[in-house]
Amino acid sequence: MTExxxxxxxxxxxxxxxxxxxxxxxxxxxxxxxxxxxLDASEELLAQHYHEHVDKPFxxxxxxxxxxxxxxxxxxxxxxxxxxxxxxxxxxDPTKAAPGTIRGDLGRSWPGxxxxxxIHSSDGVESAQYEISVWF
Ligand code: CDP
Ligand code: MG
Numbered sequence: 001m002t003e004x005x006x007x008x009x010x011x012x013x014x015x016x017x018x019x020x021x022x023x024x025x026x027x028x029x030x031x032x033x034x035x036x037x038x039l040d041a042s043e044e045l046l047a048q049h050y051h052e053h054v055d056k057p058f059x060x061x062x063x064x065x066x067x068x069x070x071x072x073x074x075x076x077x078x079x080x081x082x083x084x085x086x087x088x089x090x091x092x093d094p095t096k097a098a099p100g101t102i103r104g105d106l107g108r109s110w111p112g113x114x115x116x117x118x119i120h121s122s123d124g125v126e127s128a129q130y131e132i133s134v135w136f
Contacts, residue, residue: 004034004075005082006131008120011069013106014038019072022102022119025088031081035136036074041066048134049120061113073135082128085121092117 009022023033041049046066053059076085090101094117097104103117110116122128 002077003079003081003125003128004077004132005085005122005128006120006135007074007076007085007122008135009072009074010116010118010120011066011071012116013118014071015069016106018106018118021106023074025102026076026085029084029088031076031078031084034075034077036072037136038070038072040070043067045134049131058113058115065114065116075132075136082122082125086123089119089121094118 007026009019013019013022027033043063046063047054050059050062053062078084088102090097090103092103093109093115094103094107095109097107097117099105102119107116107118122131
């Protein structure tokens with residue numbers, strides 16, 4: 001069965017005009033965009049999406065970041081796509097993310113509490129199914 005994952009191009013990616021660049025990297029790798037939309041994330045959607053993080057100290061800054069501008073949600077498909085897009089995205093901290101990755105090439109640290117790291121991608125097949133149901 002072909003696998004699917006959920007990506008979000010986060011508000012910094014949209015604001016910096018990197019939607020095309022990020023989608024290009026995913027398509028150039030060979031994965032297929034199956035659905036896509038731009039929306040303003042509500043706090044309710046974010047709480048579902050980030051249910052593992054809602055009680056963490058950094059969660060309020062995540063909400064502030066993720067509601068600061070529209071984001072793009074997309075379903076991406078291909079064999080082992082969950083692992084593959086995580087690899088394309090790179091490490092959470094964009095300063096440490098390896099060059100060659102989306103976060104490593106296009107991201108950096110900025111003043112403030114939020115980690116602006118351009119893209120979300122599901123971290124497992126089960127979380128991908130869940131996150132697709134949250135956003136689509
Ligand atoms: O996005 P990823 O799966 O790489 O990281 P995570 O540990 O699941 O955290 C989700 C998101 O919360 C990160 O991408 C950051 O935007 C944010 N975060 C943060 O602002 N401060 C932290 N200490 C950890 C995560
Ligand atoms: Mg995560």
